[in-house]
Amino acid sequence: MKLFKRSALALLILPASLMAQAENITVFAAASLQNAVDEITEAYGKIDSKDHIESLYDSSSNLARQIEQGAPADIFISANQSWMNYLEEKNLIDNPTRTNIVKNELALITYKENPTEYKVEFASNEFWKDALAKTHIALGDPDHVPAGLYAKESFEKLGVWKTVEPRVAAAQNVRAALLLVEVKEADLGVVYSSDASVSEKVKTVTTFPADLHEPIEYPIAIMKDRASEPVEGFYKYLLSDDAAAIFKKYGFAAPTK
Incomplete structure (x- = not known):
């Protein structure tokens, strides 16, 4: 597994009530998404600065196998349907959250x-x-x-x-x-x-x-038992109009409805 980017985590001395609200969110995303997801993460940080988002980029196949082996991903974005299907068949994704986020050529x-x-x-x-x-x-x-x-x-x-x-x-x-x-x-x-x-x-x-070839669609899903308010918040932001504008900037198209 090749780690392309991992955000720095700062140790902060905060009241226990604030520490309880902070969460580390781990995103596993296809390598082709790196520039776009990095910028989306930066934009989201200006809205919600208390949570730490870590992004790991590699081929969808390598990431899916890491998740299968227990890697702690909260959100997975695949570059094809097959590797998301692979995890779904193993009951490793939260099925209702699966949807297409972008497409490519x-x-x-x-x-x-x-x-x-x-x-x-x-x-x-x-x-x-x-x-x-x-x-x-x-x-x-x-x-x-x-x-x-x-x-x-x-x-x-x-x-x-x-x-x-x-x-x-x-x-x-x-x-x-x-x-x-x-x-x-x-x-x-x-x-x-x-x-x-x-x-x-x-x-x-x-x-x-x-x-x-088959349509180049990128499905996104929250992983099984990983849903939380912070994870769902970033998941929804990835599907927002603001995120769509960033994806478009990097050459992605909106998914087919």
Whole structure:
């Protein structure tokens, strides 16, 4: 498990009555959400400063498995339905709180200085063979990372996965795939459009047609037996119009109603 950000906790000498009201809220969120959730957390802190919010970001698969093993998450936001289903089937989420919070799309990216002008033919094995002849394509691990699963699904539907697969550089989460392109370890990568929008080191070649993969929806839920007034307060704020504006700023779209 890779910890990308954990908020600092200050030791405060407060009256017992105030200490009783403070709570640590732990959010496990898909790596692609890091910039947005960090800013939302900061905004919420200006409204409710007594509670401490800790955020841990990684692939949805790794986070779900950590929760299964007893990690003390209060709120989980997954980058696909499958890993939320995984926890629901194990009776680890508060089912009534499950809802979709944002949606996303897949982008084919390259590093900003790449002089190659790709004329993408998604369904052409020859295009992918030529484009990847001397390089790799970075994906979240297509065995379990949602971004990689969506990419694999798209390539399979296009009939080019057997050409692409040998050139895949599998990463532990989508931000790690983004990094591989940023540092030019791979000329191409498939990430979410939101990831491409926050990086100054990559550019989007094109986006994948939405009908090539399952809808990229991010479900959110409070974990089983973790509901409390502070947890519910931040959960509701994540679903608020203020939070939606921040998500939009970072390239996410509102969920389909």
